[in-house]
Amino acid sequence: MNKLTAIFGSRRTWAWPYVLFLVLFVVLPLLLIFVYTFTDPQGHFTLRNFLQFFQTSEAVNTFIYSLAIALLTTIICLLLGYPAAYIMATAELKTPAVMAMLFILPMWINFLLRTIATVELFNMFSIPLGEGALLYGMCYDFLPFMIYPIYNTLQKMDKSLIEAAHDLGANGREVFAKVILPLSMPGIYSGIIMVFMPTVSTFAIAELLTRNKITLFGSLIQRAFGEGGLQMWNYGAALSLIMLIIIGLTSFFGNNDDAADQKGGLL
């Protein structure tokens, strides 16, 4: 009994259940992606699934196209979102907190329903559902993820630094380029990660926005698991591994904890 108390009395042990949980439901599943990638349905080692991707020009093209769309979405969101965050953080709005809330509130409506409503909006103005609609819809869905972290960093910025730069003779443009922009880089990194990661992996949004006219990499993965049947799972795992590599590479670019924190603050 005393021994038990000693074990549970030490607070370090309280994390054990969660560690076990993480190993079973996070580490093991990710390892299984590797296992399935390099085996055939009979469980023998093979490189076929991986090679199948590189030999299918449709898959490779879709992959490159998805990367391009995700990059473009991220850039557009940055160009649209930075000024918005900057205005909210610096201009003397009567109610900056309410403004920030207004940008977050739309996220409380299910994103699929919002996407469908966007499609209807396009239909009403007889705008064809193609690449333009896809980009618009992606930017629409993820713009708040760019604005929020940048707004947060700008707001926490020490305003006296700007005054100091002005006093030392810098003009408006120099102050922005040499003081404000460098100081807002952490927010920009978080924003880029928070927009790029979901856009590069999305499948439902593209299907709805283009009525299945445009296939993104995420949809390829989903189809391999959904419609392909058993023998396609290994191929799907290989595609997932490629996605995992992209995500891993992206996450090197920014402070992940910070991005996660921001996402938490947003919701």
Added chain:
Amino acid sequence: MKNQNLTPAQIEALHRQRNMTIKRVFAQSYLWLLLLLLYAPIVLIIVFSFTKSKVFGNWTGFTVQLYENLFTGYDRVAQVHVDPNLYHSLFYTLLIALIAATFATLLGTLAAIGIFNMRQKRRKTIQFLNSIPMINPDILTGISLFLLFVFLGISRGLTTVIIAHVVFCTPYVVLSVMPRLTKMNPNIYEAALDLGATPFQALRKVMMPELWPGMLSGFILSITLSIDDFGVTFFTKGSGGLDTLSTFIYADARKGGLTPELRPLFSLIFLTMLVLLIIINWRADKQSKQQKK
């Protein structure tokens, strides 16, 4: 010619002021334009919740018929029942969110206390593991768990969806509880033990009162994440007919027609959130004003 009475410096100041005003008007218009684009689809949903046309985007006159259908579950005019799956998916969305958030809060709070008291190196490792579900896109979390359940021979359904939701909710609970631990006096737990409390009593009576704001925000965050999820649920729900609102809408949209009662449902959800936010803001405003006094 009023200007003649002003010094050049005063004229310059006036010009600068005018330029500032123009800038501010431009800046504010930009924000409102973005908001207009952001809210256009939502306004569309709310507007079309007041017409009964089955096809979204087709106005057939003002009526609150859809609201009535939503609450009674029966379309009086067409004499058909509203798709029962709508209610099932609404029920399961809330059920899954509540159960998953509860588990995530308990697991995450204990984990946060444990991690906080660990040595630096081990702490770093576990914090890295903790960040994986937050960084991973939902499709990868979903597929990796799908492979796990297939591998272990567990049939997918309600339980697997709840487990999956606990996976991506708990890291946020850990992150929300951690700052409270930093603020807490590290000795009061040991003091409680020295005074004869069991670890469980010390947790409940000494630590919980200090940690509950973090736990609460973790819990609310988990509920939000769970309700909003589509990708993870999609891959872990199996083919037994279990649906949340997200997967229901997805299946519905793929079939072609969207159940019209979804329009009033989400209009109501949106308005509720709007009112809640206004109240929270108003109260925070009042509190900060009182503190200033």
